[in-house]
Amino acid sequence: MNRRELLQKALGVGAAALAVSQLRAQSAASQYNGPAGGSRGSQLVTILTGPFDTSSQPNGVAPLAATPQYATYVRIQAHPGQEGKIAIGGPAMASTSGNVTDSSFLELWPNWDASFDNGRSDTWILSDPKWLNTIDLSQIYVYPEIAGETPIITAFQLV
Amino acid sequence: MTVLTPSAASGPFTVSGAPAPIASSSTLVNQLSVKPRLGQWSKILIGGPNLGTDESTAMAILYPVPNGGQADAFVIQDQGGQNTIELSQIYVFATIPGDSPMVEAFGYQTI
Numbered sequence: 001m002n003r004r005e006l007l008q009k010a011l012g013v014g015a016a017a018l019a020v021s022q023l024r025a026q027s028a029a030s031q032y033n034g035p036a037g038g039s040r041g042s043q044l045v046t047i048l049t050g051p052f053d054t055s056s057q058p059n060g061v062a063p064l065a066a067t068p069q070y071a072t073y074v075r076i077q078a079h080p081g082q083e084g085k086i087a088i089g090g091p092a093m094a095s096t097s098g099n100v101t102d103s104s105f106l107e108l109w110p111n112w113d114a115s116f117d118n119g120r121s122d123t124w125i126l127s128d129p130k131w132l133n134t135i136d137l138s139q140i141y142v143y144p145e146i147a148g149e150t151p152i153i154t155a156f157q158l159v
Numbered sequence: 160m161t162v163l164t165p166s167a168a169s170g171p172f173t174v175s176g177a178p179a180p181i182a183s184s185s186t187l188v189n190q191l192s193v194k195p196r197l198g199q200w201s202k203i204l205i206g207g208p209n210l211g212t213d214e215s216t217a218m219a220i221l222y223p224v225p226n227g228g229q230a231d232a233f234v235i236q237d238q239g240g241q242n243t244i245e246l247s248q249i250y251v252f253a254t255i256p257g258d259s260p261m262v263e264a265f266g267y268q269t270i
Contacts, residue, residue, distance in 0.1 A: 036160050037160040037161060037162040037270070038160040038161035038162065039160075070162065085197055088263075089165075089169075089170070090165040090169065102170075102171060103170065104170070104171075104261070105165060105169035105170050105261060105262065105263040105264075106192070106194065106261050106263045107194075107196065107197045107230075107261060108230070109197050109224055109227050109228060109229070109230055110227060111227065111228065112227065115227070116226070116227045116228025116229070117228040117229045120228070120229050121229070122228070122229050122230055123229075126163070126190070126265065128163060128240065129189070129236060129237065129238040129239065129240045130239075130240035132161070132240070134161055134162050134163040134267065135162070135163050136162050136163075136164070139164065139165065140165075
């Protein structure tokens with residue numbers, strides 16, 4: 001099995017496991033998607049991946065998830081080739097009436113032409129050191145300085 | 160249940176003319192990062208309560224990020240999964256008064 005086939009297989013298994021966990025949470029009338037916060041499963045699955053578009057949200061500020069969903073690892077990367085900074089913060093960033101980035105706790109520099117740091121993109125990573133699902137994606141907000149730009153976001157959950 | 164939550168101490172941290180603690184009262188967190196604010200020109204010094212305005216007592220010195228690329232950062236996390244990092248004992252100084260390095264801190268909370 002080559003790497004591509006292995007990745008496809010892993011993603012397929014992950015999606016199935018995630019669907020099961022979501023159904024379990026919904027049947028228990030939980031107020032969150034997937035496993036409860038602080039849990040620790042045995043299978044690492046992606047619950048968020050790819051370019052993240054916030055353009056439909058007020059002020060262009062969006063949470064990573066609309067309802068609480070707990071991850072063990074989150075990675076946000078400036079999208080190579082795009083030109084705006086990316087601000088990351090908490091719920092205060094969504095409700096601010098002033099400069100959105102002044103309410104953030106972190107900014108990522110853009111990487112528009114790979115001319116700095118051997119082309120590496122600025123990246124923010126948050127992970128639980130014990131690999132517990134403790135990071136509430138609905139409490140992490142993202143704001144691209146240039147409307148329509150799309151940071152690359154990945155979140156993993158143990159189910 | 161336990162969740163990792165952004166600390167109230169997170170955000171731009173404006174440093175006037177002297178080293179200042181990240182929190183004025185005892186605040187324990189699991190993870191802390193300090194980065195220069197993008198586009199600002201200060202070097203950022205990080206240290207303990209004895210941090211001065213030169214580099215002789217700094218535990219980390221961050222270079223500014225004037226124009227793209229990866230930002231320099233100081234990151235520390237308790238790998239045991241406990242809130243053990245005391246923000247009131249970590250001091251920050253920006254070599255240009257008024258600059259505001261970005262502080263990001265997460266701590267465990269029970270909800």
